[in-house]
Amino acid sequence: MNLATATPSEVRQLIRKGEIDAQTSGMCNGYAQANMAVLPKDLAFDFLLFTQRNKKPCPVLDVTEVGSPVPKLVAPTADLRHDIPRYRIYRHGELTDEVTDVEKYWRDDLVAFLLGCSFSFEGPMLEAGLEVRHITDQHNVPMYKTNIECIPAGVFHGPMVVSMRPMKPADAIRAVQITTRMPFVHGAPIHIGDPEAIGIKDIDKPNFGERSEIKPGEIPVFWACGVTPQAVAMAVKPEFMITHAPGYMFITDVLNAELSIM
Amino acid sequence: MNLATATPSEVRQLIRKGEIDAQTSGMCNGYAQANMAVLPKDLAFDFLLFTQRNKKPCPVLDVTEVGSPVPKLVAPTADLRHDIPRYRIYRHGELTDEVTDVEKYWRDDLVAFLLGCSFSFEGPMLEAGLEVRHITDQHNVPMYKTNIECIPAGVFHGPMVVSMRPMKPADAIRAVQITTRMPFVHGAPIHIGDPEAIGIKDIDKPNFGERSEIKPGEIPVFWACGVTPQAVAMAVKPEFMITHAPGYMFITDVLNAELSIM
Known part of the structure; x- marks a missing residue:
């Protein structure tokens, strides 16, 4: 499969099966890729407000419902626990794991933020x-x-x-x-x-x-x-946080062209 | 004072003193006016997320810190308990009062949303x-x-x-x-x-x-x-909610020109 021209859902399936473990730059040309930050619900309001107040550095593409790993707006068939090639787990601000799947880390109180990238x-x-x-x-x-x-x-x-x-x-x-x-x-x-x-x-x-x-x-x-926003979230040393690993992004179903106002 | 050419802080002072009790259309030409919806903190995350997901009908200009009546971004010298000419108080979705000051209704768990208008x-x-x-x-x-x-x-x-x-x-x-x-x-x-x-x-x-x-x-x-967003908030019949009265808007310090990207 040519990953540059494959659809986001095709590439996400390969990632989910563990068949892709690579940086996502150059995959699914034309589709928006996203940074991810996952935080416990008790920090989610402040973090959402931070993104709202700082729109330029924090372009929110989607925020999941509490406990849900499904980004309904930008990729309704995706599962954020499996569909990113590599994740980082932080506890109290310390990197404790780098993994290719976060199902065993997922909790009912987590909220995932997907943020646009350049x-x-x-x-x-x-x-x-x-x-x-x-x-x-x-x-x-x-x-x-x-x-x-x-x-x-x-x-x-x-x-x-x-x-x-x-x-x-x-x-x-x-x-x-x-x-x-x-x-x-x-x-x-x-x-x-x-x-x-x-x-x-x-x-x-x-x-x-x-x-x-x-x-x-x-x-x-x-x-x-x-x-x-990741640096800002990290600085708070949240009790628990999941992010994508740098360069290993989430590939959305949204065309970059859809993010343009003209 | 010519209210059309007065500054927002001058007009807000008159409102605070009770000297203006009128619709704000035509006041402070060139400055953005805002709708207000005040909700208890336990609804604030969902409401902020609603505005984030529905940017076109819900253009957030400012959201106060929990319990604070000060819209720090758009009018740092203002107090949302006094500076709107007329307010409406809703309990469980029912309009219970229309008043010119909400100090006695204010609570430590309230979050105020200011939303742009046409x-x-x-x-x-x-x-x-x-x-x-x-x-x-x-x-x-x-x-x-x-x-x-x-x-x-x-x-x-x-x-x-x-x-x-x-x-x-x-x-x-x-x-x-x-x-x-x-x-x-x-x-x-x-x-x-x-x-x-x-x-x-x-x-x-x-x-x-x-x-x-x-x-x-x-x-x-x-x-x-x-x-x-007001209609949507009302439909939930929140235990408590404050809004501006229709046409009696909050006047911000932000120029409309500042809200334009070019």
């Missing part, structure tokens, strides 16, 4: 003829903690994490237009140019991911990043 | 030279229950309520463009043309508000309406 706007950028440096150079996108504080909600608070793509100024302008069309998946950039203005001391030393080369005449363009 | 996109329409019929004719916008079911969340479910504005086709197209720019305040229309296609039997008999005349050559244009 794959959704990188497709339209490539289609528009823009270069996305970390895709060209085949490495992870560089991500940075900033000095921009998210709006707190209940117990959750912390700095915004951003991803960076170097671009020629004309391409940066086009990228603003393209991502403005996607207000529900990070939306327009939050900053262009001087990294120090948002508290980034060394652009060559990202906090997460890998360095991207900034060529002469290019400027760095910064988008709010979906790592933000 | 005033925010009618300003930009008028500025673009479009006629808004119910403003021309000085009556309330006509609103209809549709056969479009909202996506349920926990105990909350119900049909989408829409508002209708009659327009010439060219103006309808322009109105789609203008409201597309405001995805966080209802966004683009949900339907154009045949009312029966969304379950409206008689366009001359709105369920709420008043009839608008549809002139020859005009088509009805339908937007998701902020009455939806």
Whole structure:
């Protein structure tokens, strides 16, 4: 099976059977992939409120009913206990397990949050003829903690994490237009140019991911990043939390094009 | 004081002192006004999730911390117990009081939701030279229950309520463009043309508000309406609930222009 052109439900079946244990980048072209954070119900209201208050870094695609592993809106035939290739289990903020199935960890009081990711706007950028440096150079996108504080909600608070793509100024302008069309998946950039203005001391030393080369005449363009809500959730050291493993995303039935307002 | 050009905090002070007891339409031009629904904390997660799943009819502008009457994001100097000209108190779904201050009703377990309203996109329409019929004719916008079911969340479910504005086709197209720019305040229309296609039997008999005349050559244009979440909340007959009285809105410090993505 060609995983790039397979449907999300076909690929999720292979993941569920244990036949895929790989990062999901490049699978099911055109379909939105999602970050997952699973928290106990007693933290769910504050976390949902945090995402509501910080829409740019926290683009909610779906939230399950308490105890249900089924993301009814974005993939009604999926089961979040089996259909992600790799999971991480955290207890009191400590990573305790990395597993390929979380059925035995599931509890009746858990709520799963699926959060959009920048794959959704990188497709339209490539289609528009823009270069996305970390895709060209085949490495992870560089991500940075900033000095921009998210709006707190209940117990959750912390700095915004951003991803960076170097671009020629004309391409940066086009990228603003393209991502403005996607207000529900990070939306327009939050900053262009001087990294120090948002508290980034060394652009060559990202906090997460890998360095991207900034060529002469290019400027760095910064988008709010979906790592933000996970970092914020982790900082609270919740008694129990499940996430996807980095790069091993949940593949939804939603087309990226459906997440665009025009 | 000219209430049309006064600042939101000036007008809220007059409301707080009891010197204004009137509908807020036309006050503080350019600033977003909000619907309010206050619910006990035990319903707040489901209601927040309902708004998240039904963004078009439920454009959340702010949600207070549990027990706090201060909408920190949209009006940090305001107090929701005093700063709305008229409130309604519901017990088990029954309207029990209509009052001008709710301090004596406030409880430590209450969460206030402020939801955007269509005033925010009618300003930009008028500025673009479009006629808004119910403003021309000085009556309330006509609103209809549709056969479009909202996506349920926990105990909350119900049909989408829409508002209708009659327009010439060219103006309808322009109105789609203008409201597309405001995805966080209802966004683009949900339907154009045949009312029966969304379950409206008689366009001359709105369920709420008043009839608008549809002139020859005009088509009805339908937007998701902020009455939806109130109707949905009411249907659950919550033990206790506070809302604004219809037309007596909360005036925020947020410019409508800030709610536009371009």
